[in-house]
Amino acid sequence: MIHPQLRFVVAACLLALSPSVLLGQPRPRIGLALGGGAARGFAHIGVLKWFDEHRIPVDAIAGTSMGGLIGGAFASGMTPAEVEALVASMHWDVMLSPDAPFADKSFRRKEDARAFPTDLAVGLRGGLSLPAGLSMGQPADIVLGRTAMPYYALATFDDLPTPFRCVAADLRKSEIVVFDRGWLAQAMRATMAIPGVFTPVTIGDQVLVDGGVLNNLPADVVAAMGADIVIAVDVSNELVRHKPGQSLLGVLFDALDVMMRDNTRRSLRLATLVLKPELKGFWGTDFDKAPQLIARGYAAAEARRAELERFALAPADYEAYRAARMSRRRTLLPPPVSVEIEGVDAAEATRLRSRFAPFVGRPLDEAAVERELALLMGTERYMSATYRLVGDGLRPGMVVTVKPKTWGPPFVLVAADLRNNPSTGIGATGRARVVLADITGPGDEGRIDVALGTLTGIGAEWYRPLGRTGLFFAPRGHIEQSRFNVFDGSAFRAEYNRVSSRAGADVGFTSGNRLELRAGYHVEHLDGRTKVGEALVPRIDGTQAFFEARATYDGQTGAVVPERGLYVKASLRKFTRAAKTVPAVEGATSDPPSLLSGEADALLFAPVGRRGRLFFRASGGTSFGSTAVINAFALGGPFALGALNEGELRGSHFVLGSAGYLHQVYRFAQGAAGAIYVGGWIETGSAFDRWRGTHMRTNLSVGLIVDTPLGPVSAAYSLGFDGRNRFYASLGPTLRR
DSSP states (O other), X not given: OOOHHHHXXXXXXXXXXXXHHHTTSOOOOEEEEEOOOGGGGGHXXXXXXXXXXXXXXXXXXXXXXXXXXXXXXXHTTOOHHHHHHHHHHOOXXXXXXXXXXXXXXXXXXXXXXXXXXXSOEEEOTTSSBOOSEEEOOHHHHHHHXXXXXXXXXXXXXXXXXXXXXXXXXXXXXXXXXXXXXXXXXXXXXXXXXXXEEEOOEEETTEEEEEGGGTOSSOHHHHHHTTOSEEEEEOOXXXXXXXXXXXXXXXXXXXXXXXXXXXXXXXXXXXXSEEEOOOOTTOOTTOGGGHHHHHHHHHHHHHHTHHHHGGGOOOHHHHHHHHHHHHHTOOOOOOOOXXXXXXXXXXXXXXXXXXXXXXXXXXXXXXXHHHHHHHHHHTTSOEEEEEEEEEOSSSSOEEEEEEEEOSSOSSEEEEEEEEEEETTTEEEEEEEEXXXXXOXXXXXXXXXXXXXXXXXXXEEEEEEEEOTTSSEEEEEEEEEEEEEEEEXXXXXXXXXXXXXXXXXXXXXXXXXXXXXXXXXEEEEEEEEEEEEEEOOOSOEEEEEEEEEEEEEEEEOOSXXXXXXXXXXXXXXXXXXXXXXXXXXXXXXXXXXXXXXXXXXXXXXXXXXXXXXXXXXXXXXXXXXXXXXXXXXXXXXXXXXXXXXXXXTOEEESEEEEEEEEEEEEEEEOSTTTSOEEEXXXXXXXXXXXXXXXXXXXXXXXXXXXXXXXXXXXXXXXXXXXXXXXXXXXXXXXXOSOO
């Protein structure tokens, strides 16, 4: 092997030669080394585009981190334009998110996300523990798997359309690992496993992370592949310049830059030519700026046109090079003849195998397999779920690799609800939910809810699926104490305390991950009385019982401010027994023993451009001609006639309609913390006992919602058409009743 310094001298001589001198001689092998730099690595695509337009061949390519992703995609036979389209198709918010996309979550996990819209979740398996990265990397696994799938029978990465290497680092041995064979998608995933951002990749006894910590610009690897000319593309930062408002993700990338800078400088000495795109002002977290970064990479190559064009081929020769490269590109995906599950015990493997058995013996439908994997991940019990073809012929098998989470279940979800109340001060409740799994058998789960503060209580539910039919059985119960304010017009008159003890059981049906139907019978003991102020509401001391049917459809894309989708929840209660009341004011009565009560709420979001969100809401409830006292409806407060005090309007019936617009004005680092939205909305509605003569209230509101790791923070000012106004601020769920 030629000594690196001698290779550099030979390459320098070749640079000085004109194409005419090289005519008739074997042309030098040109290798490209693509460095790591997170989002800045998109500049590599611009370099590849310039090379293709100016007929510069790439005979070997190696990359680290984002350079490994871009290099691997190009090596698989993609054109630079196809690599650009691949990057544009990636949803980096999802790629870097610690959770499965909301739309892919199972129905129960969507319920958890709505009730606990925070990132405060820890595992209890083996003590309190957290995942090894902000993101499990599942969406990246899927994209990389789709790219690599046709090369399931590849002997080495030299057999790709462009020979390829990528670099990872083994945490256990502190060694550089250069991938030159194996499962291409796994190699690409390992090289981009940024410590603290993506979970490491485990292969045998190796724990692999982003190779940038040891070799961020693999010029030496390209040289070892036999390249005569080594062109390195350096997208690292020379100096760490703290970005105002830097997120946790940004700090992690800056820390990695510090570690990478020294090994990058060593690698640059082995390169024949170095391209350094002008990336000042761009950050590793700027995943939404791919077009600008690609343009900077293109400009870096254009700036070195005179040196690079020495390697340009004649048009006919370049077409021959391109045709030879494309002849090695594989696209055939034969039907799998079997399916195997790895990574879980035999019982779970048998259960999962039945989900993927329909794909055997049929043309491989990648979208359908990926959808099944997404639904599996939506249960949030797995770190990753991937698949690949195995075999060396036209009758491959399909292997689905499932990696259960090592830190749970059980999981603990935590949230805090804070809300200002002009009448009685700040309401505060701390909440926690323990999610258990496989309590009595595979597939069942339990929830234990605890709350302390304005709402105090404990509740539990056991959820038992009945086979794979979608049917389930769910006994549940709770004991809770709550407080609400009583008003006479807008004047605060009393604080009412209510204790509820309920037990019951539901049977139901869940279809896919969007629809749940359930019905059951519940018995509830109530003890309610005025705690402070005038006794304007009857004292309650007794037991009520009722049948309840409930339907919920959740087709939205998020729990806080979704991009799009419809959420509908409707319930109907038929009481068979009424609780006793002691009238506090003349004319007050108990609920009728046969009270029928129904309620429905629908919330629709629709996108307007990239940053806008229109939303429409319609809600209503009725006691079907009866007068409800104990089970009256209430309106007032945030997003429910905001100019009024919370619960100010009470009645046997209610209607509420609203429409508004929210605009994203700032985006935190992708996947790290959400965004800030500002907007305005109009609401109209009322709660009342008699439909005739109902006085509808209309409010206009302006405000903001900030999606944070601690939950959504909202602040708004509401003005009523009657002159009433109120400012409110809260932490916790906002747009749901």
